[in-house]
Amino acid sequence: MNIFDILGPIMVGPSSSHTAGAVRIGYITRTLLGCKAVKAEIGLHGSFSATGQGHGTDKALIAGLLGMLPDDMRIPDSFRTAKEEGLDFSFRHAQISGAHPNTAHLKVTGSTGKVLEVLASSLGGGRIMLNKLDGIDVNCPCENPTLIVRNQDKPGYVAQVTSLLTQYSVNIAALNLHREKKGGQAVMVIESDQPVPSDIIRRLESMEGILKVTYLMSREEE
Amino acid sequence: MAYQSLQEIIEAGEIQKIPFWKVILLDDMNERSVAMEDSIQTMEKMWRAMADASDAYDGSLLSHSGLVGKTGAQMETYRQNETPLCGDFMAQVIAQALQMGESNACMKRIVAAPTAGACGVLPAVLIPLYKTGEVTDEQVIEALYVSAGIGQVIASRAFIAGAAGGCQAEIGSASSMAAGALVHLRGGDAQQICQAAAMALKNLLGLVCDPVAGLVEIPCVKRNVIGAVNALSCADMALAGITSRIPPDQVIDAMKEIGESMHVSLRETGEGGVANTPAAKTIREKLGM
Numbered sequence: 076m077n078i079f080d081i082l083g084p085i086m087v088g089p090s091s092s093h094t095a096g097a098v099r100i101g102y103i104t105r106t107l108l109g110c111k112a113v114k115a116e117i118g119l120h121g122s123f124s125a126t127g128q129g130h131g132t133d134k135a136l137i138a139g140l141l142g143m144l145p146d147d148m149r150i151p152d153s154f155r156t157a158k159e160e161g162l163d164f165s166f167r168h169a170q171i172s173g174a175h176p177n178t179a180h181l182k183v184t185g186s187t188g189k190v191l192e193v194l195a196s197s198l199g200g201g202r203i204m205l206n207k208l209d210g211i212d213v214n215c216p217c218e219n220p221t222l223i224v225r226n227q228d229k230p231g232y233v234a235q236v237t238s239l240l241t242q243y244s245v246n247i248a249a250l251n252l253h254r255e256k257k258g259g260q261a262v263m264v265i266e267s268d269q270p271v272p273s274d275i276i277r278r279l280e281s282m283e284g285i286l287k288v289t290y291l292m293s294r295e296e297e
Numbered sequence: 298m299a300y301q302s303l304q305e306i307i308e309a310g311e312i313q314k315i316p317f318w319k320v321i322l323l324d325d326m327n328e329r330s331v332a333m334e335d336s337i338q339t340m341e342k343m344w345r346a347m348a349d350a351s352d353a354y355d356g357s358l359l360s361h362s363g364l365v366g367k368t369g370a371q372m373e374t375y376r377q378n379e380t381p382l383c384g385d386f387m388a389q390v391i392a393q394a395l396q397m398g399e400s401n402a403c404m405k406r407i408v409a410a411p412t413a414g415a416c417g418v419l420p421a422v423l424i425p426l427y428k429t430g431e432v433t434d435e436q437v438i439e440a441l442y443v444s445a446g447i448g449q450v451i452a453s454r455a456f457i458a459g460a461a462g463g464c465q466a467e468i469g470s471a472s473s474m475a476a477g478a479l480v481h482l483r484g485g486d487a488q489q490i491c492q493a494a495a496m497a498l499k500n501l502l503g504l505v506c507d508p509v510a511g512l513v514e515i516p517c518v519k520r521n522v523i524g525a526v527n528a529l530s531c532a533d534m535a536l537a538g539i540t541s542r543i544p545p546d547q548v549i550d551a552m553k554e555i556g557e558s559m560h561v562s563l564r565e566t567g568e569g570g571v572a573n574t575p576a577a578k579t580i581r582e583k584l585g586m
Contacts, residue, residue: 076298076449076452076453077298077325077328077329078298078321078324078325078328078442078445078446078448078449079339079343079445080452081410081411081445081448081449081452081457081474082340082343082408082409082410082411082419082441082444082445082448083343083408083409083410084408084409085342085343085346085406085407085408085409086406086407086408086409086413087404087405087406087407088400088401088402088403088404088405088406088407088413088416088513089360089401089402089403089404089413089414089512089513089514090413090414090513091409091412091413092460094404094413095409095413122511125511125586126510126511126512126567126586128361128586129361129362129510129511129512129514129584129586130512130513131361131404134404146346146406148405148406150404151404199458199460199461200409200411200412200457200458201409
């Protein structure tokens with residue numbers, strides 16, 4: 076937590092957890108999708124569901140999906156913007172066992188037809204946690220520059236990815252590995268101290284067995 | 298942050314022979330690996346955003362629930378046409394606190410300080426003072442470092458979220474931060490800054506977070522007023538040389554202890570306190586929540 080977590084963020088009200096955090100959840104989801112979203116089915120859990128409307132949580136999530144950041148003054152009108160930009164959305168109450176009180180489940184379809192499922196929570200002060208990506212645990216705070224690499228669950232990928240980061244002098248702050256099942260799809264979540272150069276991302280994408288690479292910039296880069 | 302207590306900040310300033318605000322500036326440069334100009338520019342952005350938020354107030358708006366709005370304009374009209382008991386300056390502070398709280402509830406852009414619910418406290422004391430012409434932008438920015446340092450110590454020793462420690466953690470912390478900022482702006486030293494921060498927090502210890510229907514509206518908007526008014530009185534006490542018998546860091550620890558023993562119904566769940574009154578229940582039913 077730095078001084079601008081205390082004085083800041085600059086945000087559209089009324090709540091850092093229910094509004095600013097919700098925008099970030101939408102924004103991160105949009106980034107992970109990698110293209111414009113055309114459809115979003117959103118489940119709201121706990122306090123997000125109970126007091127979400129009064130806090131503009133719904134408008135905030137949609138605003139984020141449209142690429143807006145928490146200080147964007149267009150957030151209150153995001154439903155209209157969604158209509159103009161062809162994003163079809165729906166909300167429902169969701170009961171998610173063991174989830175943080177401020178949690179949203181987003182199932183989004185991109186303009187390319189790609190479907191992505193995200194489970195994320197708003198922790199307070201505008202900070203969030205990306206809990207699951209397509210059903211796989213990732214538990215990523217999305218604060219530092221973060222690389223999310225999806226690959227086949229086979230030996231050697233971690234070594235390849237980390238050695239590439241070493242070549243570019245990118246220091247790893249945290250590294251987490253998850254997989255849906257043995258030999259299935261695996262996810263590497265790498266938080267780094269430095270921004271990750273686009274060269275690394277391109278080289279990773281061309282590696283055999285790597286299914287998808289997503290890069291989330293740090294909050295400051297945004 | 299490198300400092301876990303206000304005392305450590307005072308000592309660091311004494312050793313390096315630099316004021317309180319500069320200790321925090323240097324710590325930020327170190328913490329985020331940024332140059333001095335970058336840090337100051339970011340702080341300037343926060344100050345600019347507060348001033349813009351103040352200018353953007355729309356006295357005709359109501360929040361989505363319809364529960365709050367317009368009182369900031371009402372207070373301002375009263376100030377201009379009547380003789381407020383508190384005097385003209387304090388009436389400006391009250392109006393500014395209400396306006397910022399209402400802007401937040403109406404989904405306008407504000408600066409969380411330390412939270413969105415308490416976003417009115419710092420601007421309510423800084424903007425009217427700035428408008429008198431007594432202080433420059435540079436001085437206000439220094440004062441914001443002071444308040445950020447105080448807020449950071451509170452956040453690391455206790456908490457700044459209503460859900461964690463009640464309203465004392467939000468409005469209490471904001472008031473403490475504002476009191477320190479004011480002392481700096483009036484030329485007080487690091488000791489006086491911390492005394493003001495301690496008295497402001499101590500005066501609001503025990504304040505519960507009991508938002509009606511769980512919304513950042515009732516009683517949050519008006520609690521920004523008590524945070525601001527309390528900050529001014531505590532800053533004046535500190536500048537008069539009055540001190541807190543309980544050392545500042547121990548006051549923060551007391552806030553933590555109180556917050557931890559506070560019943561969950563009084564920690565931002567919208568279940569206890571004013572949120573549990575018959576009138577609040579009626580509101581809740583009407584809103585379908």
